[in-house]
Amino acid sequence: KNEVEQSPQNLTAQEGEFITINCSYSVGISALHWLQQHPGGGIVSLFMLSSGKKKHGRLIATINIQEKHSSLHITASHPRDSAVYICAPRSQGNLIFGKGTKLSVKP
Amino acid sequence: DGGITQSPKYLFRKEGQNVTLSCEQNLNHDAMYWYRQDPGQGLRLIYYSQIVNDFQKGDIAEGYSVSREKKESFPLTVTSAQKNPTAFYLCASSISNGNEQFFGPGTRLTVL
Numbered sequence: 001k002n003e004v005e006q007s008p009q010n011l012t013a014q015e016g017e018f019i020t021i022n023c024s025y026s027v028g029i030s031a032l033h034w035l036q037q038h039p040g041g042g043i044v045s046l047f048m049l050s051s052g053k054k055k056h057g058r059l060i061a062t063i064n065i066q067e068k069h070s071s072l073h074i075t076a077s078h079p080r081d082s083a084v085y086i087c088a089p090r091s092q093g094n095l096i097f098g099k100g101t102k103l104s105v106k107p
Numbered sequence: 108d109g110g111i112t113q114s115p116k117y118l119f120r121k122e123g124q125n126v127t128l129s130c131e132q133n134l135n136h137d138a139m140y141w142y143r144q145d146p147g148q149g150l151r152l153i154y155y156s157q158i159v160n161d162f163q164k165g166d167i168a169e170g171y172s173v174s175r176e177k178k179e180s181f182p183l184t185v186t187s188a189q190k191n192p193t194a195f196y197l198c199a200s201s202i203s204n205g206n207e208q209f210f211g212p213g214t215r216l217t218v219l
Contacts, residue, residue, distance in 0.1 A: 004149065033207070041144075041195055043210035086149070093204055094165070097142075097149030 003027050006087050006098040013105050019074040021101045023087030026068065033095060034061050034072050035086040043086070046072070077105045110134070111211035113198050118216045120192075128183045128214050130198035138204045139181035143167060144195040144213075153196075156181055157204045185216065192218045 005024045013019055023032070031050040037043045047054050047061040049070075054061050058077075063070040070089075074081055082105050087098040111132045120126045132139065138157050142150040152165030156175040170189025175181055181200075185192045195215050199208040 030205070035210075041197075041213040041215070043197065043199075043213075045207050045209065048207050088150075090205065094152055094155070095150075095208070097151070099147060099149045 003096050004087060004089060004098040006101050008101060010102045013077050015078060015105055015107050017077050019077050021072045021085050023070045023098055024068060025089045027091040029089040029091050031090045032063055032070050033088040035088060037084040037086060079105045079107050081105050111198060111200055111209055113211040113214050116214060118214055120218050122218055123187045125187060126185050128196055130181045130211060132179055132200045134200055136200035136202055138201045140199040141183045142197045144197060192216060
């Protein structure tokens with residue numbers, strides 16, 4: 001069983017829809033990162049959180065340490081949000097990466 | 108502009124040849140990392156370095172080697188001992204190990 005599970009693997013949405021991507025993990029962690037990977041391969045760090053909730057623009061990330069679960073929400077989605085979103089919990093100093101959720105937002 | 112650069116973006120090599128991938132950062136970060144990404148899989152840690160002249164193996168270090176002679180540079184050599192070297196390689200850095208990581212644009216290596 002993978003230590004990090006993301007769902008869904010693929011997601012297609014219409015512009016303006018509210019998006020939720022889920023991440024479950026099985027190890028003890030000190031923090032959790034959400035990353036965005038664009039089609040060219042470059043990766044951008046979106047959030048690093050260890051408790052509660054963080055918001056940046058239209059993006060919101062939440063984490064429940066007791067349930068070992070995190071969610072990434074995108075409000076008012078836009079075609080430029082199309083990318084792969086990667087959950088990466090930090091365990092024993094190193095990141096463990098999920099396989100990613102490929103999001104495609106149609107105009 | 109501060110950031111991480113990797114070169115080249117695409118690299119082709121013949122089987123049996125060693126190849127070195129470049130990673131440079133001007134963020135004054137102490138920690139640097141090399142990851143490998145294969146289709147349908149999460150990133151996997153190859154090597155990391157917390158400080159100059161020191162580095163540790165990650166989860167998949169076999170067939171790879173690194174050096175950290177300068178703070179800003181962390182080159183990765185893919186040796187002929189790596190059985191399946193074709194992959195996308197990403198370099199990252201952070202202020203120190205455990206902090207937010209900043210990623211380079213990646214190098215896509217194809218071994219023919």
